[in-house]
Amino acid sequence: MIQNIPLSYYLVISTLMFFIGIYGFLTRRNLITMLMSVELILNSVNINFVAFNRYLYPQQLEGHFFMLIVIAVAAAEAAVAIAIIINIYRNFKSIDVENVDEMKY
Amino acid sequence: MADYTYTLLIPLIPFFVFLLLGLTGHKMKPVVSGLIGTSGLGIAAILAYTTAFKYFWAGHVAGAAYTSLKAFEISWLHLTDKLTIHMGILIDPISVMMLVVITTVSLMVHIYSIGYMKGDPGFYRFFSFLSLFSFSMLGLVLATNIFQMYIFWELVGVSSFLLIGYYYDKPSAVAASKKAFIVTRFADLGFLIGILMLSFNTGTFDFQTLTDPHGPAITQAAGAAFMGMSVLTWSLIFIFVGGAGKSAMFPFHIWLPDAMEGPTPVSALIHAATMVVAGVYLVARLFPVFALGAPDALHVVAWIGGFSSLFAAVIACTQTDIKRVLAFSTMSQIGYMMLALGVSGFGGEEGLGFMASNFHLFTHAMFKALLFLGAGAVIHAVHSNEITDMGGLRKHLPITHITFLIACLTIAGIPPLSGFFSKDEILVAAFHANKMLFAIEYIVAGLTAFYMFRLYYGIFWGKNTHYHHTPHEAPKVMTIPLMILAFGSVFAGFLPFKDLVTSDGKAFESAIDYWIAVPSVLIGVVGILIATIMYKKETAIPDKVAGTLKHLYKWAHRKFYMDEVYLFVTRKIIFRYISVPLAWFDRHIVDGTMNGIAGITQYAAYSIKGLQSGKLQQYAFVFISGTIILVLIFVYLV
Numbered sequence: 001m002i003q004n005i006p007l008s009y010y011l012v013i014s015t016l017m018f019f020i021g022i023y024g025f026l027t028r029r030n031l032i033t034m035l036m037s038v039e040l041i042l043n044s045v046n047i048n049f050v051a052f053n054r055y056l057y058p059q060q061l062e063g064h065f066f067m068l069i070v071i072a073v074a075a076a077e078a079a080v081a082i083a084i085i086i087n088i089y090r091n092f093k094s095i096d097v098e099n100v101d102e103m104k105y
Numbered sequence: 106m107a108d109y110t111y112t113l114l115i116p117l118i119p120f121f122v123f124l125l126l127g128l129t130g131h132k133m134k135p136v137v138s139g140l141i142g143t144s145g146l147g148i149a150a151i152l153a154y155t156t157a158f159k160y161f162w163a164g165h166v167a168g169a170a171y172t173s174l175k176a177f178e179i180s181w182l183h184l185t186d187k188l189t190i191h192m193g194i195l196i197d198p199i200s201v202m203m204l205v206v207i208t209t210v211s212l213m214v215h216i217y218s219i220g221y222m223k224g225d226p227g228f229y230r231f232f233s234f235l236s237l238f239s240f241s242m243l244g245l246v247l248a249t250n251i252f253q254m255y256i257f258w259e260l261v262g263v264s265s266f267l268l269i270g271y272y273y274d275k276p277s278a279v280a281a282s283k284k285a286f287i288v289t290r291f292a293d294l295g296f297l298i299g300i301l302m303l304s305f306n307t308g309t310f311d312f313q314t315l316t317d318p319h320g321p322a323i324t325q326a327a328g329a330a331f332m333g334m335s336v337l338t339w340s341l342i343f344i345f346v347g348g349a350g351k352s353a354m355f356p357f358h359i360w361l362p363d364a365m366e367g368p369t370p371v372s373a374l375i376h377a378a379t380m381v382v383a384g385v386y387l388v389a390r391l392f393p394v395f396a397l398g399a400p401d402a403l404h405v406v407a408w409i410g411g412f413s414s415l416f417a418a419v420i421a422c423t424q425t426d427i428k429r430v431l432a433f434s435t436m437s438q439i440g441y442m443m444l445a446l447g448v449s450g451f452g453g454e455e456g457l458g459f460m461a462s463n464f465h466l467f468t469h470a471m472f473k474a475l476l477f478l479g480a481g482a483v484i485h486a487v488h489s490n491e492i493t494d495m496g497g498l499r500k501h502l503p504i505t506h507i508t509f510l511i512a513c514l515t516i517a518g519i520p521p522l523s524g525f526f527s528k529d530e531i532l533v534a535a536f537h538a539n540k541m542l543f544a545i546e547y548i549v550a551g552l553t554a555f556y557m558f559r560l561y562y563g564i565f566w567g568k569n570t571h572y573h574h575t576p577h578e579a580p581k582v583m584t585i586p587l588m589i590l591a592f593g594s595v596f597a598g599f600l601p602f603k604d605l606v607t608s609d610g611k612a613f614e615s616a617i618d619y620w621i622a623v624p625s626v627l628i629g630v631v632g633i634l635i636a637t638i639m640y641k642k643e644t645a646i647p648d649k650v651a652g653t654l655k656h657l658y659k660w661a662h663r664k665f666y667m668d669e670v671y672l673f674v675t676r677k678i679i680f681r682y683i684s685v686p687l688a689w690f691d692r693h694i695v696d697g698t699m700n701g702i703a704g705i706t707q708y709a710a711y712s713i714k715g716l717q718s719g720k721l722q723q724y725a726f727v728f729i730s731g732t733i734i735l736v737l738i739f740v741y742l743v
Binding site for chain 1 (some may be wrong): 717718719720721722725726
């Protein structure tokens with residue numbers, strides 16, 4: 001079954017996800033949404049890892065393990081990011097990224 | 106050769122006292138800091154007396170010449186093998202004599218100050234500065250080389266500056282301290298140039314080498330000539346400029362009267378007995394070089410000294426501030442000393458002037474310190490410096506009155522007080538060298554007697570001024586130094602200076618020349634009598650005399666407008682034609698360059714600061730577009 005689906009399909013999906021993530025990251029003003037966009041980017045990379053592993057080196061598992069590591073890092077990153085966002089909210093009473101520009105100049 | 110290494114302690118003790126009082130004095134009770142300062146100086150004085158006794162009598166073979174010896178020397182700055190600067194201690198007749206003078210007067214002033222400065226908030230500061238001054242002055246006289254002397258010379262100037270400006274909340278004192286420092290510093294420039302010229306031509310800083318009659322300075326350096334005078338003469342004239350600045354010789358005298366803004370004990374110590382004679386000491390120290398190598402420079406010394414003494418004596422007759430009268434008197438007496446050095450020759454009886462100068466330095470230190478301390482006691486009692494606020498004080502201040510009278514008689518040259526002997530020797534020396542200078546000094550002797558007794562009668566006799574509260578005699582701690590100094594003034598004249606302090610170290614004989622001694626006493630008596638007639642009781646004579654000599658009186662009263670001349674030169678010429686263009690150059694060219702660079706940088710910064718917008722998504726956009734552009738470049742172009 002899987003042989004019927006070419007590798008390029010996976011790559012198209014992951015590219016789309018990646019650029020949707022980029023687009024969201026650049027245009028959304030809400031920090032939570034930006035965080036979600038970052039997750040999209042990471043997951044598009046995960047798809048790439050798994051797809052390449054499966055199609056090019058089916059006997060090996062490095063791609064899968066690397067995907068797992070990325071998921072773990074993403075979880076940790078989300079925890080840290082949300083902690084930061086909570087602190088920003090406490091200080092600025094807002095999670096709009098436009099308001100968080102104290103460090104400019 | 107006896108061991109004199111311990112003389113190192115004489116300057117070092119005051120130095121450590123200075124550090125101790127300066128660093129921890131504010132925690133002590135005022136009396137404690139005063140006692141520490143006084144006892145430190147007391148120990149130094151005892152050591153100085155021991156040294157003098159050992160050098161002049163105990164450790165000396167009768168009849169032999171006094172030699173100069175180095176008690177201690179280290180190389181302080183080793184710059185190159187040829188240029189090494191030493192620090193050390195030189196023991197010879199004049200330095201030992203100066204040790205005695207400085208420690209004695211300084212000790213008296215310390216004791217006196219415990220009473221005079223009582224209750225002053227800066228008591229410990231005063232004593233620490235006094236110790237600093239004593240250290241510097243002792244270091245100056247003990248210097249083995251001219252460079253060490255220069256260092257201590259400047260230290261003395263700094264301590265003088267600190268002490269004149271002691272009342273730093275009084276604008277006139279601050280101005281006076283700055284004036285004294287700048288004027289003497291300006292003269293010291295001449296001293297420095299002189300040192301450089303002298304050591305460049307002789308290859309040494311060392312006094313023993315310089316003053317050796319067969320040494321390189323005297324035999325060789327006289328060769329090279331510049332504008333009709335040898336380089337040695339020029340360098341000695343420049344060195345004398347430094348000495349003239351410190352010793353308040355014309356035309357550098359303008360700082361001395363203003364220096365009287367300092368506390369009176371300071372005036373007694375620094376501006377009467379010790380620091381102002383540093384110039385005389387300097388010339389005396391280099392005397393063989395002057396006398397054998399550059400007689401022309403010695404003539405300059407003589408004429409400057411003679412002119413200053415007359416100039417100051419005339420001004421002193423018209424001043425009304427008692428301390429200023431004494432200041433001009435000091436200048437006049439130092440003129441005497443300079444003149445005596447200037448007319449002296451080297452060796453044996455030729456060196457009479459040298460001996461007389463040092464003799465007068467010694468006796469003058471005693472009686473002038475006494476006069477100042479007496480004036481301090483008077484000021485302490487009536488709280489004024491003006492002679493017009495005084496009168497009839499002899500009943501209120503008996504001890505001050507008697508000691509002041511002794512000092513006045515001494516300075517007037519009445520035998521057998523010490524001033525008679527020393528002044529007489531100077532007159533004899535001047536008489537044999539130059540009749541014109543002798544005539545000047547003869548007139549000055551009369552003027553001296555006149556203005557001193559004008560002062561004396563003005564303070565202690567004259568009108569009976571009504572005082573707000575009855576003046577009271579100073580406490581014992583102040584009157585005892587007066588009595589000791591009065592004792593010194595009376596008997597110092599019997600010291601055998603002819604045997605002890607001579608130009609070549611050998612004793613010589615000379616008897617009192619009655620053809621000069623008797624007239625000089627007479628003119629002193631005449632001066633006293635005129636003063637008695639004019640000022641003993643309140644009369645109209647002084648005003649009449651002032652009216653007759655209207656212009657002279659006015660000129661002398663305004664100190665011959667020397668201050669105004671200086672102001673004219675500095676304000677109208679130096680400030681306008683040198684300082685203003687320099688300031689313009691500094692502001693517009695030097696500062697302008699720097700401001701331009703800063704302006705350009707700032708403009709650049711303003712134009713690019715928008716990049717640091719603080720907007721996260723803008724950064725991310727730039728980052729991502731950059732990445733994509735790089736990828737495209739690498740994929741399609743490379």
